Amino acid sequence: MDLTGKVAVVTGSGRGLGLAYATALARAGAAVVVNDLDAETAERAATSITEAGGRAVAEAVAVGTSEAAQALVDRAVAAFGRLDVMVTNAGILRDKVLWKMTDEDFDAVVTTHLRGTFTCARAAAIRMREQGDGGSLIMVGSPAGQRGNFGQTNYAAAKAGIAAMVRTWSMELARAGITVNAIVPVAATAMTETIPAFAPYIEAMKQGAPLPGFLRKGEGFGTAADCAALVPFLASGAARSVTGQCIGIGGDKLALWSHPHETAVAYADGGWSPEAIAASWATSVGREPQTTGIPAPVIPGGGAA
Template sequence: MGLLDGKVAIITGAGGGLGEAYARLFAREGAAVVVNDLGGSRDGSGDGSVSAAQKVVNDILAEGGRAVANGDDVSTLAGGENILKTALDAFGQVDILVCNAGILRDKTFANTTEADWDLVVKVHLKGTYCCTMPVWKWLKDNGRPGTIVMTSSTSGLYGNFGQSNYGAAKAGIYGFMRVLAIEGRKYGIRVMGLAPGAFTRMTSDLPGRAGREPDPLSLPENVAPGVLYMVSDLAADHTGKVLGVSSRGVREIKMLETEGFQPGRPYTAQEVAENAEKVFFAESQTRTAPVR
């Protein structure tokens, strides 16, 4: 018995990195998997090919699993619609969508270009929209429950140096996830956010990592079980939540408010300053968030 027996899962950007690890594990747990990837470069430039996705599919088939490749670009609605069509043509249904495809164009803000901004936001934020909309409509129109995982990042939730375009897109995905989790409740559609951490081509040259052998715990294979948990019925009670999944394990990341300064009458800016300890979290209350 697998955790995903009888389910059909679409995973975008699954020709390598984290998505590939999800695809392999989901297939081993009984899911039929659509492996989407346009086989692009890390910065999204150049022509891709479906061969990366096809290789993952071939390996899954060789292990006795069920999978089909798709080479569409997630960042157009036509691409998203065709990814759903691939799932329906091959397997007749969809139950799980993991929006994972992504690119990076890191630079300090002053050095970024409009083209960098547009492409990074397009692939991550619009790409999540373009893949979610067709699946959402299909689930709703067919009265089927489903689970959607949207990939955010601590770079968007907390901020990170040199990632203004990427952080903006990833924070946008967080807001998108929160809204759809609320809208999805009445249809039985769960929507979860994911902030992964793994050693992939996207992160292999980050400061402190370049040229070093990866810690085995930080390989995508060790993130995949956390994501399997999120899409399986084991997490059926959870929606609208972000899990950080990395070599550290699995943890919830949450937006919080302080009690605040609530005078219940008109107030001045000086009074806000005088009550700063009520307005802001004390450092001791925010210990777990990375300080950047």
């Protein structure tokens, strides 16, 4: 996968998944703007890429505002002359159940994830349209945005919004040759280390042991580097026909998430009354209700954790 000559911005790439994405892009030949809220972390990440033979610069800014998004685009253009790829990875968590979540908890997560994705994608799209030769917007979603997750009102809402924006932007930017997709990663990170079922396997991995097959295949759970493989593909010419999609990756698993669609339909001549809905619900559209939440991991010999 040769991305020589392409320039990418990866938000929230000082560590974890973001750094894995930036590193994978650089290894494929792209020049990368590494971003983190902390300047030292951003510089350290950029240095790790350049010392490995890649090209990278750092831009320390808190993602969310239009000014921050423009600073990232301007940094790419100033350092490397153009912008071809925008990866919106930056994010934070403020997990609480609904009745305990504050306005500040909600706004902070939505500002970074949803507004940050919007402002960075908009700034990138403007620049790419001016350049006139297409580009790639790669947004970062989550299983929580596809299915919901207990205690993550703010995060799930933001990630679901990102999926909806991806579908919309894929239509709006098609004539400009700009593809827009979301990746839905599942990996061993600081966040997933807190899941009791995964914790012992992640700890063993840190000591050099491989993750077992039931995690890598059955759960699609692996390392950050496993997830990073999807990013250079979506940034490449091989993916020019791939747009408007939510694509899952993790461990040994690659998956395509469905778009929301009607799963059952019923009709009543002249329209529905409340009583008619109640009478037919269980035998018509409500016969097989949709499930919610991320399925619990299945541990061999122990059932669902």
